[in-house]
Amino acid sequence: MPNAYISGTGFYVPPKVVTNDLLAKEYGIDTTNEWIVQRTGIEERRFAEEGVGTSDLAVPAAKQAIERAGIDARDLDMIVFATLSPDHAFPGSGVYLQRKLGLCDGDSPKFVPALDVRNQCSGFLYSLTVASSMVQAGTAKHVLVVGAETHSAALDLSARGRTVASLFGDGAGACVVSATDEDRGIRGTYLGADGRGADVLAQRVWDIKKRPFIQLDEAGVGHVPASDLWAQMDGKQVFRNAVERMIGVLMQACADQGLTRDDIDLFFFHQANLRINQYIAQQIGIGEEKLVSNIQRYGNTTAATIPILLAEAEQSGRLKRGMKVAMVAFGSGFTWGAAIVDW
Numbered sequence: 001m002p003n004a005y006i007s008g009t010g011f012y013v014p015p016k017v018v019t020n021d022l023l024a025k026e027y028g029i030d031t032t033n034e035w036i037v038q039r040t041g042i043e044e045r046r047f048a049e050e051g052v053g054t055s056d057l058a059v060p061a062a063k064q065a066i067e068r069a070g071i072d073a074r075d076l077d078m079i080v081f082a083t084l085s086p087d088h089a090f091p092g093s094g095v096y097l098q099r100k101l102g103l104c105d106g107d108s109p110k111f112v113p114a115l116d117v118r119n120q121c122s123g124f125l126y127s128l129t130v131a132s133s134m135v136q137a138g139t140a141k142h143v144l145v146v147g148a149e150t151h152s153a154a155l156d157l158s159a160r161g162r163t164v165a166s167l168f169g170d171g172a173g174a175c176v177v178s179a180t181d182e183d184r185g186i187r188g189t190y191l192g193a194d195g196r197g198a199d200v201l202a203q204r205v206w207d208i209k210k211r212p213f214i215q216l217d218e219a220g221v222g223h224v225p226a227s228d229l230w231a232q233m234d235g236k237q238v239f240r241n242a243v244e245r246m247i248g249v250l251m252q253a254c255a256d257q258g259l260t261r262d263d264i265d266l267f268f269f270h271q272a273n274l275r276i277n278q279y280i281a282q283q284i285g286i287g288e289e290k291l292v293s294n295i296q297r298y299g300n301t302t303a304a305t306i307p308i309l310l311a312e313a314e315q316s317g318r319l320k321r322g323m324k325v326a327m328v329a330f331g332s333g334f335t336w337g338a339a340i341v342d343w
Contacts, residue, residue, distance in 0.1 A: 001136055001137075001138070002135060002136060002138065002179040002180060002181060003136070003179070003180050003181070003182065003183070003184060003185040003186075004131070004132035004133075004135035004136050004177050004178070004179065004180075004185050004186045005177070005178060005180050005182070005184050005185030005186065005341075005342075006175045006176070006177060006178075006185075006186070006310070006341065006343070007068075007069040007070070007071075007142070007176045007177070007178035007180075008064075008065040008066060008067065008068035008069025008070070008071075008175065008176040009064075009065050009068060009173070009174070009175045009176075009307065009310045009311035009314050009315075010060070010061045010062065010063065010064025010065035010066075010067075010068060010173070010174045010175070010311050011061050011064070011171065011172065011173045011174070011304075011307065011308040011311035011312060012057055012058075012059075012060040012061040012064070012171065012172050013046040013057075013169075013170070013171040013172075013298060013301075013308070014046045014047065014048040014049065014052065014057065014170055014171070015046070016046060016047045016048070016049060017044050017045075017046060018044060018045050018046070018047050018169075019033070019043065019044045020032070020033035020036045020037065020042070020043060020044065020166070021033050023036075023157075023162075023165070023166060027157040027158075027165075028157075028158065028159070029157060029158060029159055029161075029162045029165060029166070030159035030162055031162045031166060036166045039273075039275065040166070040167060040273050040274060040275065040295070041273065041274025041275060041278075041293075041295055041296055042166065042167065042274070042295055042296060042299045042300075043296045043297065044296075044297055044298075044299075045168065045169025045170075045297075045298055045299030046169050046170050046171055046298060046299075047152035047169065047170055048150050048152055048153075048170045050153075052150065053087040053093075053096075053150060054083050054085050054086055054087050054093050054148045054149060054150045054172075055081075055087050055093045055096035055097045055100060055148070056100070057148050057149075057150060057170060057171065057172040058081065058093070058097050058146045058148040058172045058174065059097065059100050059101065060172075061146065061148065061172040061173055061174040061307075061311075062097060062101060062144055062146055062172075062174045063101070064174070064311070065144065065174040065175050065176050065311070066144065066176060068176075069142070069176035069178060071142055071176065071178075073101045073102060073103060074103065074110050075141075075142050076103070076110075076112050076142050076143070076144050076176075077112055077134075077139075077140035077141055077142055077143060078112055078113050078114075078115070078131070078134060078140050078143045078144070079094045079097060079098055079112060079113070079114040079115070079143075079144045079146070080094070080115050080117060080127040080130050080131050080143060080144070080145045080146070081093050081094035081097060081114065081115070081116050081117065081127075081146045081148070082116075082117040082118075082119065082123030082124050082126065082127040082145070082146065082147045082148075082303035083116065083117075083118075083123065083147070083148050083149055083302075083303050084118060084120045084123070084149065084203075084302055084303065084332075085149045085150045085151060085153070085154060085302075086116065092114065092115075092116030093116060093148070094114030094115055094116050094146075095114045097114070097146065098111075098112060098114050115130065117130070117303075119303075119331065119333065119335045120302055120303065120331040120332040120333060120335065121270050121272060121300070121302050121303065121305070121329050121330060121331025121332065121335075122191070122270070122329040122330060122331045122333070122335040122336050122337045123147060123302070123303035123331070124145070124147040124173070124303050124304070124305075124306045124307055124329065125189060125191065125306070125327060125328075125329050125337030125338065125339055126191060126335070126337060127145045127146075127147070127303075128145055128175075128177065128186065128189060128327075128339055129189040129191060129337070129339075130143075131143035131145045131177040132177055132185075132186040132189065135177055135178065135179045138179075140179075141178065141179045142176055142177070142178045142179075143176070143177045143178075144174065144175075144176055145174065145175050145176075145177055145307070146172065146173070146174045146307070147172065147173050147174075147301075147302070147303030147304040147305070147306070147307045147308075148171070148172035148173070148303065148304050149168075149170060149171065149172075149301050149302045149303060149304050150170050151168035151169060151170055151300075151301070151302070152168075152169070152170050154203070154205075154229075154230070154231070155168060155230070155231075156226070156229075156230040160226070161230055163233070163235065164230065164231050164232075164233055166299075167272070167273075167299060167300045168299055168300050168301070168302070169298050169299035169300065169301050170301065171298055171301040171304045171308055172301075172304050172307075172308075173301075173304045173305070173306065173307025173308035173309075173310065173311055174307055174311075175307055175310060175311075183342075184342045184343070185341065185342060186339060186340075186341050187257055187340045187341060187342060188253060188256055188257055188339065188340050189337065189338070189339045190249050190252050190253045190256070190337060190338045190339070191249075191335075191336070191337040192245065192249060192335070192336050192337070193333050193334065193335045193336070194241075194245075194333070194334045195333070195334075196334075197237070197241060197333065197334035198332075198333060198334070200233070200234045200237045200238060200241075200332075200334070201231070201232070201233045201234070201238055201331075201332040201334075202231070202232060202332060203228075203229075203230065203231040203232070204227075204228045204232075205224060205228055205229055206224070206228070207228070239273070239276060241330070241334055242272065242273075242276050242330040243276060243279060243280055243283070245330050245334065245336040246269070246270075246276075246280055246328050246329070246330045246336065246338075247280055247283060247284060249328060249336050249337060249338040250284070250326060250328045250338050251284075252338070253326065253328075253338040253339070253340050254326070254340070257340050259324070259340065261284055261285060261286055263324060264290065264324055264325065264326045264340075265290065265323040265324050265325060266290055266291075266292055266313065266318070266319060266323060266325045266326075267281070267286055267290050267291050267292065267325070267326050267327075267328070268292050268306050268309045268310060268313075268325060268326070268327040268328075269281075269291065269292075269293075269327075269328055269329075270305050270306060270328065270329035270330060270331070271293065271294060271295035271298070271299075271300055271301070271305035271306075271309065272295075272300045272305075272330070272331070273295070273300075274293060274295050274296070277291065277293065277295075278291075292309050292313050292318070292319075293309075294308065294309060294312060302331070305329075306327050306329060319343060320343065321343055322342075322343065323342075323343045324340070324341070324342055324343070325340075325341050325343055326338065326339070326340055326341075327339045327341070
């Protein structure tokens with residue numbers, strides 16, 4: 001059985017930088033830089049321009065990962081696309097990415113399967129599990145895994161929405177998971193979910209139980225209440241559960257692999273809140289030098305946070321061949337996951 005390893009990484013963030021001060025000045029949100037930094041560690045984030053969708057952000061990240069893997073797009077056997085902000089309700093963003101990568105073009109198109117994963121902040125680790133399983137089973141040699149989000153189109157950029165709106169940004173990260181006979185790669189992935197927390201962090205933009213699922217006025221125009229249109233969150237519950245689940249699944253992963261925290265060279269935590277990550281690191285006893293962070297510059301890009309971290313760390317030289325790394329995430333659902341990788 002072949003091993004599955006990450007052969008290439010890539011990322012892309014839109015050029016528009018939105019600082020905390022700009023949220024207050026340009027968007028009129030009743031907040032300050034000090035208020036946001038103190039609670040989240042976020043100093044700025046990126047917003048895509050109108051007309052740019054999630055699969056558009058994914059294209060440069062995917063191309064970079066494919067190039068760094070040393071393959072051509074037509075060498076891919078599958079696309080797994082993690083997002084909570086797809087281009088449309090359906091179809092999934094994976095097929096749009098397939099088309100934009102040129103796989104459908106020419107005399108010899110390659111119609112690789114495309115799978116979308118809707119697991120929010122833990123979506124990348126769920127997708128990585130799918131990809132590594134396909135490679136290890138021998139049914140795929142190269143799988144493109146993408147996490148991408150365009151949050152800015154669905155944020156309540158007003159004083160009413162300041163608690164949630166200040167957290168999120170746009171971006172995309174990608175990796176290619178490939179087969180190898182070398183003794184390296186993805187050693188194990190560990191996933192979990194607890195549906196009891198499903199409504200604690202949710203965006204109920206429509207309710208499919210209703211007929212029609214979006215209410216129409218006499219002119220046939222749909223109306224969605226603000227409480228459903230924007231994401232709603234009980235921050236205290238999310239914080240408490242994130243700490244418990246991230247510590248738990250990380251300890252499970254290390255125990256299963258026979259590792260201690262000292263055996264891990266770098267830790268890649270989902271970038272939801274710097275204060276959560278610092279608290280978890282303190283509880284476990286992880287030194288700051290082993291914790292990789294970029295939430296200060298990008299905010300929470302949900303499914304994209306970990307692959308962006310990986311790509312930045314590899315390109316800067318901080319993440320090197322032979323390192324042992326741990327990834328861990330927690331998000332809406334509640335869902336969570338961890339992975340141990342020999343880079």
